[in-house]
Amino acid sequence: MLSVKNELLQTLSIVLEQLLPGAGARAAFESPKLAEHGDLATTAAMQIAKPLKQPPRQVAEDLRRALLAMPAFSIWVDAVEIAGPGFINIRLKPAAKQEIVREVLGAGERYGRQTPKGQRMMVEFVSANPTGPLHVGHGRQAALGDAISNLYATQGWEVYREFYYNDAGVQIQTLAVSVQARARGLKPGDAGWPESAYNGDYIADIAADFMAGKTVQADDRSYTASGKVDDLDGMRLFAVAYLRHEQDLDLQAFNLRFDNYYLESSLYTSGRVDAAVEKLRAAGKTYEQDGALWLRSTDYGDDKDRVMRKGDGTYTYFVPDVAYHISKWERGFQKVVNIQGTDHHGTIARVRAGLQAAGVGIPQGYPDYVLHTMVRVVRGGEEVKISKRAGSYVTLRDLIEWTSKDAVRFFLLSRKPDTEYTFDVDLAVQKNNDNPVYYVQYAHARICSVLAAWREKDGGDPVTLRDADLTALDTSAAHTLMLKLAQYPDMLTGAARDFAPHDVAFYLRDLASSYHSYYDAERILVDDEAVKRARLALVAATAQVLRNGLAVLGVSAPEKM
Helix, strand or coil, rough: HHHHHHHHHHHHHHHHHHHHHHHHCCCEEEEECCCHCCEEEEEEEHHHHHHHCHHHHHHHHHHHHHCCHHHHHHHHEEEEECCCEEEEEEEHHHHHHHHHHHHHHHHHHCCCCCCCCCCEEEEEECCCCCCCCCCCCHHHHHHHHHHHHHHHHHHCCCEEEEEEEECCCCHHHHHHHHCCCCCCCCCCCCCCCCCCCCCHHHHHHHHHHHHHCEEEEECCCCECCCCCCCCHHHHHHHHHHHHHHHHHHHHCCCCCCCEEEEEEEHHHHHHHHHHHHHHHHHHHCCCEEEEEEEEEEEHHHCCCCCCEEECCCCCCHHHHHHHHHHHHHHHCEEEEEEEEEEHHHHHHHHHHHHHHHHCCCCCCCCCCEEEECCCCEEEECCCEECCCCCCCCCCCHHHHHCHHHHHHHHHCCCCCCCCCEEHHHHHHHHCCCCHHHHHHHHHEEEEEEEHHHHHHHCCCCCHHHCCCCCCCCCCCCHHHHHHHHCHHHHHHHHHHCCCCCHHHHHHHHHHHHHHHHHCCCHCCCCCCHHHHHHHHHHHHHHHHHHHHHHHHHCCHHHHHH
């Protein structure tokens, strides 16, 4: 049906161009909100009525007559109807809808994917400070970043995943002081326990391993502890390596991979921060006042100018962010997406202002941001606020252990990023239709069961279904399911454009619902061989699209449940 839709769209463009030169570029179809209105719709008549100085209904009638005279419409279209002030609804012939089954089976896992663009983009996500385990907010960010990366890969982009480690600054020093206090035998609540210290049990574990002289291996470093309680710098290096290793385990449990880990400290040691500041100074975008260095960020739409370097000589936190994004640009990433919590909202304007002021050719609006809210966790009807291991929050690994990787990913992707979300642990482990991930996975498993029964009884080969006669797929339930399959590529494109992986989750639930309705309406393994093969081809195509969509979300498609 995609090829049919493209053929009809080209025809619409030709006819519009004939009616109004230049209007061919406006050719577009949309899906009617109500199935009884048809299979495709266009508002083109209303768009060109004003420049033609004709009533929209008259333009729609002229457009309808011209379209019906074209070969593509005579082959694939049953009816073209005018509604309201000039809407045009198109009803397809069954053969047009049936084409989608062949297209899905022919493309397999490539169905919905566009050809490579030859363009690189970076998605930066998680980027947690190495000061503790990953919490459920990091989990939401991890799910979003991975799914957005997968979405853009379906659109032909070469996607590069990066994790930015804030391994410099006050929080890292607080981590070292916390470990030292534990190494000296103190614990939270004791006299002498640092007020700002981290209180989780993991701090005690780090201190014990440090005092035992252990070696810790992270993804990019290995560090052996000195075992000396006064070695604060050694404790800092050991703790960072220890927690980087711990976070690696969290990411592995979530089946996440990154192409690169970029260290904040490297921006200083490489001179990138100083170089960025010098670019801003040379461009005349800074000034000295009250002993501080300021950026003229109001020149770029910020509500006030921002301090870059404080009176004590240290840089404010957005300055290394500017240097980091100049690095992204210089590494060839013309499109960059940052997945961050809503608490980072205030940094967007100043980072973009710094990038514009630097004068290195970075376009306005660079980078894109996707901001997400935190996650509440409910278990047994009550909110869970702390983890014994972390001390003050529920960890990502807790959530995975209580439910599953698949449930965590699907649930955290089932709402818009900027909406509040409550993760219901009890719902995530239920095996019924109320659990959305179970509902979708069960649809896939149900199809696999049907195909397995066919192979066992008839020795059927799913590959042969690509050549099945699909004429028998001429019922309302079959049409509904085929039209839903046809929506998948456009859904992916829209979800990528809007940074909206929740659209994929919604689509999969709708597709699963359409399949369950079809299964209840029509028996698949019937005696009539032609009908059976046609129906098997349809459900096999449905299973393929379910697999493809679940893969975008990083969720498995089990064959048995």
